[in-house]
Amino acid sequence: MAERFGGYQNEIYLQGLAGTTPALSTDLTALEESAAAVLTPEALGYVAGGAGAGATMRANREAFDRWKIVPRMLTGATDRDLTTTLFGAELPAPVLLAPVGVQSIVHPDGELATARAAAGMGLPMILSTASTRTIEQVAEANGDGPRWFQLYWPNDQDVTASILERAHKAGYTTLVVTLDTWSLAWRPRDLDRAYLPFIRNEGTAIAMSDPAFRARLAKTPEDDAATAILQWVGMFTGTDHSWDQLVVLRELWDGPIVLKGIQHVDDARRAADAGMNGVVVSNHGGRQVDGALGALEALPGIAQAVGDQLEVLFDSGVRTGSDVIKALALGAKAVLLGRPFVYGLALGGEDGVRHVLRSLLADLDLTLALAGHRTAAALTPSALVRG
Numbered sequence: 585m586a587e588r589f590g591g592y593q594n595e596i597y598l599q600g601l602a603g604t605t606p607a608l609s610t611d612l613t614a615l616e617e618s619a620a621a622v623l624t625p626e627a628l629g630y631v632a633g634g635a636g637a638g639a640t641m642r643a644n645r646e647a648f649d650r651w652k653i654v655p656r657m658l659t660g661a662t663d664r665d666l667t668t669t670l671f672g673a674e675l676p677a678p679v680l681l682a683p684v685g686v687q688s689i690v691h692p693d694g695e696l697a698t699a700r701a702a703a704g705m706g707l708p709m710i711l712s713t714a715s716t717r718t719i720e721q722v723a724e725a726n727g728d729g730p731r732w733f734q735l736y737w738p739n740d741q742d743v744t745a746s747i748l749e750r751a752h753k754a755g756y757t758t759l760v761v762t763l764d765t766w767s768l769a770w771r772p773r774d775l776d777r778a779y780l781p782f783i784r785n786e787g788t789a790i791a792m793s794d795p796a797f798r799a800r801l802a803k804t805p806e807d808d809a810a811t812a813i814l815q816w817v818g819m820f821t822g823t824d825h826s827w828d829q830l831v832v833l834r835e836l837w838d839g840p841i842v843l844k845g846i847q848h849v850d851d852a853r854r855a856a857d858a859g860m861n862g863v864v865v866s867n868h869g870g871r872q873v874d875g876a877l878g879a880l881e882a883l884p885g886i887a888q889a890v891g892d893q894l895e896v897l898f899d900s901g902v903r904t905g906s907d908v909i910k911a912l913a914l915g916a917k918a919v920l921l922g923r924p925f926v927y928g929l930a931l932g933g934e935d936g937v938r939h940v941l942r943s944l945l946a947d948l949d950l951t952l953a954l955a956g957h958r959t960a961a962a963l964t965p966s967a968l969v970r971g
């Protein structure tokens with residue numbers, strides 16, 4: 585029988601009989617405000633901030649608000665099935681943890697806490713290239729949980745090859761190549777504080793522990809951190825690539841490859857033509873092109889064009905169970921959860937991330953049921969109306 589994620593609701597009410605209420609809100613949209621009380625202004629600005637004037641961050645939410653669920657009655661939705669299959673692996677629910685760099689700025693356990701919480705739920709964690717722990721440390725914390733690796737594509741092929749080899753050896757199964765952040769956007773909340781985590785050596789652990797990266801340095805990062813950091817910035821940011829170069833990654837990675845940051849139908853088609861296995865329809869949570877369309881607006885066209893050839897995933901603005909339902913109904917196979925789990929991490933470490941995931945899945949399970957659907961995988965646009 586499928587796992588009953590909605591059970592978290594009963595658990596919370598029963599704990600209430602013993603006088604206990606949840607340590608963190610069950611309203612994931614409220615967590616940013618709670619996290620503001622525990623984070624430094626720099627870390628909060630980095631996580632919550634977006635590009636430019638924040639128009640695309642707002643557009644992400646507005647795009648969800650434009651679609652409404654039309655609930656159906658007496659459909660026999662008592663026993664739900666949230667499972668989905670991605671690249672041959674069954675997931676308990678259509679949710680992954682988005683790649684988020686520099687997690688030590690919000691909690692000392694950083695990516696290790698996230699890896700433990702994700703493994704406990706059986707949901708894939710996507711480890712960022714800008715992690716504050718090494719590929720191997722996160723794999724160990726993740727144990728037998730599913731794990732994917734996100735690549736910020738270096739401009740050095742030996743370093744790329746070395747990082748991908750390490751990820752493969754450490755049991756990361758799927759490669760996510762992020763295309764929309766080859767350079768950081770104009771982000772006023774960070775600029776006004778002159779705050780950039782990785783020039784303070786936060787989020788560079790993977791490169792600093794990499795033999796190919798270290799071979800490029802005259803002195804070790806331990807002896808000369810400043811030079812190593814500049815080398816990191818030059819190698820991992822500022823270089824765009826081209827569609828032709830994807831063949832290199834195909835040669836270096838023996839497993840599914842997913843392109844993240846796809847927003848145009850033609851780019852989704854090019855991904856399919858280039859032999860890629862999936863795309864994440866995403867605008868990076870409004871952190872890159874201010875004025876770009878809400879990510880959900882891009883989803884239906886892309887799903888229609890390539891959904892039969894590629895796994896179409898989605899992120900940017902997912903906050904509730906109904907958001908997940910909308911994205912699935914509009915053609916996503918699964919969604920990536922971003923900022924909400926980072927706030928959970930900030931507020932409660934591993935327990936905080938687990939609470940956020942359990943809350944989202946309980947909300948998804950109950951909302952799916954009450955909207956009259958038994959399985960998440962069978963959702964179609966007919967579950968929605970544009971209002």
Ligand SMILES: Cc1cc2nc3c(=O)[nH]c(=O)nc-3n(C[C@H](O)[C@H](O)[C@H](O)COP(=O)(O)O)c2cc1C
Pocket residue numbers: 630631632682683684685686712713714734762844866867868869870899900901902921922923924926
């Ligand atoms: C603090 C922060 C760091 C991020 N770091 C990365 C990263 O290292 N690699 C990546 O592909 N995406 C990164 N992202 C983008 C997320 O993977 C995801 O696309 C985004 O958070 C979705 O938007 P949402 O959080 O508003 O739902 C980051 C997002 C945030 C908020």
Ligand SMILES: O=C(O)C(=O)c1ccccc1
Pocket residue numbers: 684685686714765782787868871
């Ligand atoms: O801040 C981001 O959105 C992001 O993707 C990133 C890029 C480089 C290092 C850390 C995070």
